[in-house]
Amino acid sequence: MQIDILTLFPHMFDGFLEESIIKRAIEKGLVKINIIDFREFSTLNNHQVDDTPYGGGAGMVLRCEPLVAAIESVRKEDTLVCLMCPQGKKYTEKKAMDLATKKHIVLVCGHYEGFDERIRSFVDEEISIGDYILTGGEIPAMAISDSVIRLLPGVIREESRSFDSFMNGLLDYPTYTKPREFRGLEVPEILLSGDHKKIEEWREKEAEKKTKEKRKDLL
Numbered sequence: 345m346q347i348d349i350l351t352l353f354p355h356m357f358d359g360f361l362e363e364s365i366i367k368r369a370i371e372k373g374l375v376k377i378n379i380i381d382f383r384e385f386s387t388l389n390n391h392q393v394d395d396t397p398y399g400g401g402a403g404m405v406l407r408c409e410p411l412v413a414a415i416e417s418v419r420k421e422d423t424l425v426c427l428m429c430p431q432g433k434k435y436t437e438k439k440a441m442d443l444a445t446k447k448h449i450v451l452v453c454g455h456y457e458g459f460d461e462r463i464r465s466f467v468d469e470e471i472s473i474g475d476y477i478l479t480g481g482e483i484p485a486m487a488i489s490d491s492v493i494r495l496l497p498g499v500i501r502e503e504s505r506s507f508d509s510f511m512n513g514l515l516d517y518p519t520y521t522k523p524r525e526f527r528g529l530e531v532p533e534i535l536l537s538g539d540h541k542k543i544e545e546w547r548e549k550e551a552e553k554k555t556k557e558k559r560k561d562l563l
């Protein structure tokens with residue numbers, strides 16, 4: 345899979361690409377990530393990419409030309425271009441699973457006051473990571489890339505994510521590690537029993553209980 349990220353702040357991705365699971369996925373060739381500075385596509389003096397809004401108002405608005413030129417430079421026949429936008433459809437694990445089946449996705453990061461409205465005619469989808477406003481689309485692009493990459497075959501073992509929250513409509517079951525007792529809080533006895541069938545049943549029940557308590561809307 346290839347992910348191209350269009351941004352004005354390429355260095356924000358340095359840590360993201362150079363640590364842990366994402367780094368290993370890149371090294372193993374399971375994903376290719378290109379960080380593209382769309383300022384380079386501006387033909388204006390000083391590579392200007394934004395301007396004041398028509399009609400007045402606060403802040404700067406990203407111009408269409410450099411963004412569209414950057415999108416067109418990477419778009420292929422099977423590309424899906426997604427605009428990072430708080431007005432977009434809310435991102436979910438289901439959407440991550442859908443994106444993980446694509447060959448090539450492009451994530452477009454806004455900044456400042458946002459985009460010239462006409463940019464919407466040049467993208468395929470708009471994605472929001474939640475009902476709050478960030479300073480730019482870089483964190484949403486990282487969140488989306490991370491959640492997609494961990495689903496790609498070979499990135500992490502399938503069994504270690506098969507019970508993750510949202511994978512089967514439930515939250516994950518409770519997990520514990522050593523020590524057996526921490527400040528008076530004990531590990532449930534069943535997990536120490538060695539009876540794998542009973543442990544499995546307990547985990548199923550606990551996942552349902554947790555989901556009912558915390559996220560009834562999922563049931």
Ligand SMILES: C[S@@+](CC[C@H](N)C(=O)[O-])C[C@H]1O[C@@H](n2cnc3c(N)ncnc32)[C@H](O)[C@@H]1O
Pocket residue numbers: 427428429430431452453454455456457458459471472473474475476477478479480481482484
């Ligand atoms: C300060 S925001 C602009 C918000 C815009 N004025 C609005 O209210 O819709 C700048 C950029 O950050 C990104 N962004 C901010 N919050 C986001 C969110 N919740 N989901 C996805 N992208 C977001 C978008 O790319 C957006 O264009």
